[in-house]
Amino acid sequence: MILIKNGYIKTMSKAGDIENGQILIENGKIKAIGKDIKTTTDVEIIDAKGLLVAPGFVDGHCHIGMFEEGIGFEGDDGNEAVEPVTPQLRAIDSINPMCIAFGEALKGGVTTAVTGPGSANVIGGTFVAIKTYGKRIDNMIIKDPVAMKIAFGENPKRVYDDQHKSPSTRMATAAVLRETLFDARNYFEELEASKDDPDKKPDFDMKMEALIPVLKKEIPLKAHAHRADDIFTALRIAKEFDLDITLDHCTEGHMIADELAKENKPAFVGPTLSDKSKYELRNLTFDTPRVLVENGLKIGIITDSPVIPLQYLSLCAGLAVKAGLDEEEAWKAITINPAEIVGIADRVGSLEVGKDADIAIFEGNPLKDVDCKTKYTLIEGKVVYNN
CATH class of the missing domain: 2.30.40.10 (Urease, subunit C, domain 1)
Structure with a gap:
């Protein structure tokens, strides 16, 4: 003891x-x-x-172990950017617990990381909640899966426009996601019907199987969305299919906080301690956490590691306090709030x-x-x- x-x-x-x-x-x-x-x-x-x-601090959205520190291509395992729909991919198969980022996280008091695929694909695969200490990922898992990653905006546009493939517009990104969800719903309905009539059982489809927990609301969509219109598109599609969703990054959330208050969906805000590296980040500000909280939303503050090293999670929360966020709310945003949003608050x-x-x-x-x-x-x- x-x-x-x-x-x-x-x-x-x-x-x-x-x-x-x-x-x-x-x-x-x-x-x-x-x-x-x-x-x-x-x-x-x-x-x-x-x-x-x-x-111990909880980061509700990062990529630790997926994009290894100081390696480059050899340790870059977060995006399978060859086709836009890859729900069958699982973070646990890419995470390297030996990455030096884990030791750095411990020095910053971060004990739980929700990590997973990047935002190259419209559907990227599943996130997992893990402890930041261990040799074998199987022994570090708190909950797997915790969410299905989807992405809107510039990233999937850029990746597939460079390959001269669809989607290269926001319209196509939304259409690809809708079509996949329609297919998954039909697959699931056929699967359910086959319980009484085995002849109706569809051929096994790994992608569709991976989306069943989303359709059953066992896990939410984890929506990468910076710009206000992308946030609204994510919400629109979640409503159409009656799915749970979290709003990740939510960079322009402060500009539409009154509308987001009506939706009452949780938001993971960040990475804010970074440059405006692309057009959809032009309104990046540490005001966002305060404004969202003032409008009644539950938020987590995130690093999006390796964008911001995970050990600086508390610094990000402190800078939000400097911008006017109540200090107690900032503490919640890196402890109990992300744990509750992700569904692991019974443990951390x-x-x-x-x-x-x-x-x-x-x-x-x-x-x-x-x-x-x-x-x-x-x-x-x-x-x-x-x-």
Whole structure:
């Protein structure tokens, strides 16, 4: 057992902050949390006096392990950019846990990453939620799959226009997605009908099979959309097929926040600490998180790693605070909010009894202090980073 004591604990739960608090860890889980926990004499002590104790950070949209740091083509495994519809692809088959980005993430207190394919394809494949520590991806998984990646705007246009193929317009991107969803729905209906009549069973189609969890609302569409019109197209298609959806990047979300409030879909905002590298980013601003929250939307702040290195997730949240976002809302945006949006809040995102002991301990406030140091990072009760 491990006892963390004397720290200022941000639980990110209804219990609120606990001054001079304690957390008891047993078998990788939080066994108790409070101010005066009775323990045995053989417990390992982490004295957090003068330190801030928080849930390990959660990045709700990145590509860690998919585009490896400092390698180039040999480690670039996030986009199968040869056909626009690839729902059968799974992130777990590309992630390299040995990528140095994982060690850097731990130094920043990031313990959970939702990672997956890039945005070259209209449908790119499934995202997975993983811990940021481990040798074998199978042992790092929290939930798989968590979402089906789809993309709008410039990226699929550019990729397939360069190949002189469709889609090279926003119209075609939407049409390709609609046609695939129609096909998947028909496939699923035939599959259901074949339960009573085996002769109606369609030939196995791996792409269509991969989309069944989307149609059943077991996972949402994860929609890469920067520009306002692309965001609305994503919402329009989700409505047409009665699908769940998250709005990822949502760069111009602040310009249409009143309309997004009517839809009440969660948004993953970012990467904002980056240059305006393409036209659809011309309205990039750290105002977006504040405006969306003020309009009642649940948000997560993201790095889109490797666009922003994952260890700077808290810096992104801090810059949103500088732009007017309430600090507590910023904490939520990198802890409990993404965990809830992705469907893993039963394990991570807050410090509560029964949850995984994924904990970051800081000297300073990582949202306010540029010189804040991560003293310890724990995943499932194991100290995986010790400064």
